[in-house]
Amino acid sequence: MASDGKRLKGLVAATFTPMTLNSEVNLPIIQQYVDYLVHKQKVKNIFVNGTTGEGMSLSVQERKRLTEEWVKHARGKMDNVVVHVGCLSLEDAKDLAAHAASCGADAISAVSPSFMKPSCPDALVMYLKEVAAAAPSLPFYYYHIPSLTGVTFRVSDLTGRMKAHIPSFRGVKFTDTNLLDFSLCIHLYKEHDFLYGVDEQLLGGLVFGAHGAVGSTYNYLGATTNTMLTAYEEGDIEKARKIQCAIQEFIAFVFAQGWGLPEFKNIMSTVSGIDLGPPRAPLISGFKPEHPEKIREEMKRLNLI
Numbered sequence: 137m138a139s140d141g142k143r144l145k146g147l148v149a150a151t152f153t154p155m156t157l158n159s160e161v162n163l164p165i166i167q168q169y170v171d172y173l174v175h176k177q178k179v180k181n182i183f184v185n186g187t188t189g190e191g192m193s194l195s196v197q198e199r200k201r202l203t204e205e206w207v208k209h210a211r212g213k214m215d216n217v218v219v220h221v222g223c224l225s226l227e228d229a230k231d232l233a234a235h236a237a238s239c240g241a242d243a244i245s246a247v248s249p250s251f252m253k254p255s256c257p258d259a260l261v262m263y264l265k266e267v268a269a270a271a272p273s274l275p276f277y278y279y280h281i282p283s284l285t286g287v288t289f290r291v292s293d294l295t296g297r298m299k300a301h302i303p304s305f306r307g308v309k310f311t312d313t314n315l316l317d318f319s320l321c322i323h324l325y326k327e328h329d330f331l332y333g334v335d336e337q338l339l340g341g342l343v344f345g346a347h348g349a350v351g352s353t354y355n356y357l358g359a360t361t362n363t364m365l366t367a368y369e370e371g372d373i374e375k376a377r378k379i380q381c382a383i384q385e386f387i388a389f390v391f392a393q394g395w396g397l398p399e400f401k402n403i404m405s406t407v408s409g410i411d412l413g414p415p416r417a418p419l420i421s422g423f424k425p426e427h428p429e430k431i432r433e434e435m436k437r438l439n440l441i
């Protein structure tokens with residue numbers, strides 16, 4: 137899975153990190169997880185140790201072990217393993233980037249540090265340049281997620297600077313609802329990949345030319361979302377809209393329960409039958425024994441399973 141200039145397209149599942157009840161990373165689950173994504177969801181790209189994977193709550197050592205395991209089991213089965221290496225510490229991020237390259241990952245990605253934040257776009261680009269330089273052979277994707285990092289520089293402004301200073305810069309994983317900014321990026325930087333990260337409005341991203349999408353729901357709604365992508369490509373907007381609306385209704389249902397990432401992990405366990413365990417502290421899950429049935433009912437009602 138070497139970097140051969142191929143573009144990152146289609147769906148990318150932002151993987152959950154399997155954990156034991158004692159909150160240790162549960163590596164033996166990963167082989168089964170990869171097979172599930174490939175065979176049941178028809179998703180052949182993964183984004184590991186990101187937000188959904190609770191990457192920021194893992195130690196550097198745990199992140200390395202997870203990367204090794206994902207890459208090992210994806211080899212020959214998947215098209216791309218993108219490893220998120222963003223950290224609060226530049227040295228840790230560089231260490232993880234070099235490690236991802238040594239393992240045979242296909243690309244790396246990093247968020248902005250979010251405690252000591254960059255004061256201006258150039259400060260962020262200089263930080264990302266050092267991270268990317270630790271794995272110069274791997275395509276680098278900036279991970280824009282302002283709702284969590286608090287770093288709100290417009291991506292359409294950052295992209296030209298990243299292009300100028302980061303030789304391996306390939307594109308952006310764009311997790312924000314600002315479709316003006318997203319659309320400008322695609323319009324101005326056609327040779328780069330812009331992957332959309334708000335699953336509930338992916339269809340909007342597609343209209344503006346998204347090259348692909350990275351998200352948590354593609355773990356268990358990958359096949360459904362692929363049907364939407366095909367409908368869109370074939371010009372069947374009515375069908376694509378119907379599928380997107382069903383996904384929206386499901387996500388709205390999840391949020392209406394007061395749920396979020398911890399419960400998304402439970403939902404993936406419920407749908408896939410793979411026990412991914414609990415989230416790691418400080419996250420806690422509000423999922424109760426009666427909830428799996430409630431989830432299945434709602435998904436059946438929406439024709440999602």
Ligand SMILES: CC(=O)N[C@@H]([C@@H](O)[C@H](O)[C@H](O)CO)[C@@H](O)CC(=O)C(=O)O
Pocket residue numbers: 150151183186187188189311333334335336350351352353387397
């Ligand atoms: C804030 C957040 O976690 N966003 C998710 C979405 O997939 C999100 O779960 C989905 O759109 C439902 O709101 C992804 O963009 C995150 C992601 O790709 C990652 O795990 O790195």
